[in-house]
Amino acid sequence: MNKETTAMKPPASLNGLLEYACGLTPDLDEAARAGYEEQLRLLRRERTERPTIFVGAGTCGLGAGAGKSLNAIRAFLRLRNIDAEIVEVGCIGLCAEEPLVDIQLPGKPRVSFKHVTEDKVKPLLESVLAETIPTDMVLGQFTTPGVAPWHNVDRLAEHPFFAPQTRWVLKNCGVINPSSLGEYVAGGGYRALTKVIHTMTPAEVCDMVEQSGLRGRGGGGFPTGKKWKFALSTTSDRKYLVCNADEGDPGAFMDRAVIEGDPHRLLEGMAIAAYAIGASKAYIYIRAEYPLAIKRLQHAIAEAKDCGFLGENIQDSGFSLEIVIKMGAGAFVCGEETALINSIEGKRGMPRPRPPFPAVKGLFDKPTIINNVETLANIPRIAEGGAEAFAAIGSETSKGTKVFALSGKIALTGLVEVAMGTRLRQVLFDIGGGIPNGKKFKAVQIGGPSGGCIPDEHLDIAIDYESLKTVGAMMGSGGLVVMDEDTCMVDVAKFFMEFIQRESCGKCIPCREGTLRMLQILERITRGRKSESKFQALERFKGVMMLNRTAEVIRDTSLCGLGQTAPNPVLSTLRWFRDEYEAHIYERRCPAGVCQELRSFEIDVELCDGCTLCAQRCPVDGAIVGVPKKVHYIIEDKCIGCGTCVDVCPTHAARLRIPGAEEIDRERRESEQALSVFASGAFEDWHEGAALYRMGKQ
């Protein structure tokens, strides 16, 4: 019968094994050593005794149907009475090909398969158990030492998605069983912690991290070692470590993947960090929207405690650490350090002025270090391999690797980890596979709501903290949302302003009111003539003139990072895609055909076969006219631009109407007239702005 290892509790004998794996028992006799090595090989899956099936059961995998595939696999094995092991692993990062299932037969390396939906489980298992690899579903095979590879199966490491990556933080994600501490230890886990608490002083650990050049991966990019030293040098009876897993950036999901796929790496990093700053209590502030990650963390903490890697007097070193999970309640601003502290204390998550910095006076007024998940997950590697090895990779000012979440209009969505200094173009086109459906690349949004959009001509910049700033973007937490020619940049800016306006905590007036004003301006320029009065038409111009100025005020006068970076999406799109803004303002058209009020549709008389589907589905009465079996027409004045007709038309007769040059010219002339109203002095306040704006345009 198949037995599952999802809730494995280490037997007492595992303790000896763990001590051996961590290098605590060097003077073992040959026989015991060989026995442990054999056990470790089994845990590392270098050898299996029965077929093992790995199912990618991260949130993204489950979303793609891994749960159903898992049930199908169980049913298949039960029906055939096959003795196999099923392991639920985390996300390997290739979200576009989910659900992913790996199969390892005894004496063979593990092979990865893509798109294993419920219905494909049976043919796949039948074929693989008969030792034939179905070529259409295979993704690649793992490299297992001492095992002969499959013939004619590519190696997973050579897959174009994985080959250019440097997987340090994601090393175990999707490979090991996240619910098994044994597997983590067999792969070298907790060895760094053991080394640190037995052979190094806290100051030495801080020095090491500082030398490694590791900088905060949550967005700010502050040197981690330096930050730790502040806390170390502050004397206090209590200190706290907080892991910021409140991954609020829309478009970023690397922290979730790390926690779901390799929770012990985070715990080990936290234990080392707590030791370095002298904290005995640590919090993980995680989003409530990540239930699976919370579950995996709870399990991992309990397991680590049982095995003596957390809790009182860890490995008789005198160092104790308690880790508590705090669920965030959904507020983007809580990603900001001081707001997060307030939230843990049970208050509204509003930022406090700094200084005093949290490293001096933070949670419950005690010195507190707040680090992002990815930052902490880098620590075990630094402690094990040394600062030099870590600093050997990366650019001048940014060391190590960075995980990016690729999403949007890109062929291979997923998680990628590359060395700092890699070209952005390589990440998008070599790893990500470029833009699907033959569309043209327009921009990539990096850094979430605080970041910016980077156009094609700047894709050759190297990824590091400084160079991204030169093009008006920032590292942020590493969400990369790709946009193609069908994306309207004004709409994207509006989307981010809507988000920031909603998430502004309301403490600083420039951020609370200013972001709303900026949103209103963007709403006005994306509004069609049908729904506005003459006064509003003039207001459009007034607003546009104030857009830059408002942005500057918000940036200069807000307290926290959220406010200071709030105008970035608008400023960066305005900088690189000014022509799109102008098309919206002067020509009242949306070049990408996204802004609903600025577009209309038409029906191709050649293609329409009069099926009446569009008229039935059209939400406006009488906007589409026609009798069955005859050509239909759209009444432009009634069309609200929703695009339902395009969605439902079986013959693709309904399509976006592209305005002719004459029409665009007319709109432009009217806009010029409106501007001249300002210039006439009838609106004194605006006079200067209008004149300046026109000068700027000439």
Place this chain on the structure above:
Amino acid sequence: MSTTTGQPAVQPDIQEILDRHADAGRDALIPLLQDVQETHGYLSREAIARIGEHLHLPASKIYGVATFYNQFRFQPLGRYHIQVCRGTACHVKGSLGVLDAIRQDLALEPGKTTRDGLFSLEVVACIGACGLAPVISINGEFYANLTPQKVRDIMDELREEVENDE
């Protein structure tokens, strides 16, 4: 404090939750609210008053905290709780159309519950499944790579499920 009419008369006892947080300080407020919402489905006025007594905090402070965070609700949820992701990746891939389709199909605005108590709609910032955008989650189950048409089909399926149950 009297309960407002229309709320379910029988609620699971809140005392049990409060007992779990005995001798708790202010920092237990958010976990307490989360626990109550988890069992009751929302935060009733009564529950807030009881939490206030327990933590020695005025109800105004508790409302201050509870209304600050997106997670807390003051209305019971529908049988099907639909969360529509409006993250960047979902937006770029057309989540607004998905949201509009649900809005039209159920005649329901975000943050509200239908009168029959079947559906409630919520817009969330990002549920972290950007690789599968656009995504919605119904009672915690994910539906990926949606289009307005697919969403309408899902709503129809749910309605059918309800009818079969009755």
